[in-house]
Amino acid sequence: MxxxxxxxxxxxxxxxxxxxxxxxxxxxxxxxxxxxxxxxxxxxxxxxxxxxxxxxxxxxxxxxxxxxxxxxxxxxxxxxxxxxxxxxxxxxxxxxxxxxxxxxxxxxxxxxxxxxxxxxxxxxxxxKYELNSVNVSGLVNPLKTVFQEIEGPDFVLEVIKCITPDKNAIDSILLAKKLGVLVINLSPSIKKSDFDAFRLNVNKALEIHDGSLFRGLAISIVPSNPVSQGFIDSKNEPFDYACRYFGPWDGVNEDPATGSAQCAIGPICGKLLAKNKLYGFQAFPNRGAQFRLHLQDDRVILTxxxxxxxxxxxxxx
The missing domain is CATH 3.10.310.10 (Diaminopimelate Epimerase; Chain A, domain 1)
Structure with a gap:
């Protein structure tokens, strides 16, 4: 029936x-x-x-x-x-x-x-998920004194190259292991138009990594000047940070809005800005999403x- x-x-x-x-x-x-x-x-x-x-x-x-x-x-x-x-x-x-x-x-x-x-x-x-700063050969690691450092397997750099071959675009790399998300924090000088232009080579990324260490790849930016770089909402309020999320290991090539990922990205950006209340934006072609975060001791309040x-x-x- x-x-x-x-x-x-x-x-x-x-x-x-x-x-x-x-x-x-x-x-x-x-x-x-x-x-x-x-x-x-x-x-x-x-x-x-x-x-x-x-x-x-x-x-x-x-x-x-x-x-x-x-x-x-x-x-x-x-x-x-x-x-x-x-x-x-x-x-x-x-x-x-x-x-x-x-x-x-x-x-x-x-x-x-x-x-x-x-x-x-x-x-x-x-x-709020535990974060580790990932040491990858050939890249600087400025957050190793903020988040406990771990050695990244060789394939991590190869996966990162699937989204940007330019090492100068990368500020730091962090892993939320329990959440299964690798976060690539980008240079704070990147403009929104360039941030929107990043593309993940999905097939190559899936060939390189089987999803055993992470199942999602996020890029984030804490812009040094959000207004001039274009990171503002429709009311001209500047965003504290912006992000994008790719999850081909879960069958989602790019996600328009990923609340769970903010539980890793938010604490990173909070440390960089020394703030516990953040206004975030997830960029996605023709959509986009806004997040209000309040970072507490071991929790993230997401509105x-x-x-x-x-x-x-x-x-x-």
Whole structure:
């Protein structure tokens, strides 16, 4: 017998449709197998599909304060996804009408707490990931006194060459091992037009690295003069930092908005700027996303908006 369940496609980390990062949210109240979740995610074919389930059997999506939450790309499950968490929170609060001011998600990355923050915004409490400065042959390593240094395997430099062969464009390299993200922090003098022009040679990167050390590659910049370099929003407010995220090892060549990656990129930029409140931008052709971060001792408070673009049902038997 075929059953139908409410499903949504939500643009996260944006206040307008067709910007930010789209995620699918499926409100299926019973547990499915990993293979079933994977098939649904492949059907949506978005960077992530989220599956929340109320943990209290006596509650439902509208009343529960605690949910399990899992995220699947078209290729595999991931341990943390910021934009799909934001999208899920938006659906529960603003589409379903969950009346609680705060809800919790039990995930493979621990308990994530989200709160309403006025005007439809959601404030998310995420873990801050341990970072290591990576020593790569032939490159300077200015952050080795800030983040504990580790030796980078030879292939790291070869992967970096897949996005920029110019060593002078690189300021530092850091690894969030638990998150599985390698961050290439670029020279602070790069202009936005040049930042937008970077391209990852996906096929070459996949040939060089199998995804065992990291499954995502981020580039970031803390511009020395955001206004003159073009790193400003539509209201001319300067960004503290900008980033891009490539995840071909998870089947996502480039992600429009990656909340989880901000848990690594944000602390790096916070150290460079000596600030704990940051305004960040993720560049992506014809989209883009904005992040408000508050860095705490071992947590990152991430605030964002979302817009529902599709409401419907998924048929499943």
């Amino acid at each position: 075929t059953k139908t369940y409410p499903s949504f496609i939500v643009d996260a980390f944006t206040t307008t449709s067709f910007a930010g990062n789209p995620a699918a949210v499926c409100l299926i109240p019973t547990l499915l197998t990993d293979l079933e979740y994977q098939k649904i995610a492949a059907e949506f074919n978005l960077s992530e599909t989220a599956f929340p389930i109320p943990l209290d059997p006596k509650s439902n999506f509208k009343s529960s304060t605690k949910f399990s939450l899992r995220w699947f790309t078209p290729k595999n499950e991931v341990p943390l996804c910021g934009h799909a968490t934001l999208a899920t929170s938006h659906v529960l609060f603003n589409e379903i009408g969950n009346s609680n001011e705060e809800i919790q998600f039990e995930t493979k990355s621990g308990i994530l707490t989200v709160k309403k923050d006025g005007d439809g915004n959601v404030k998310m409490d995420f873990p 964002g908006s979302s817009v529902t673009v599709i409401r419907g049902e998924i048929a499943y038997n």
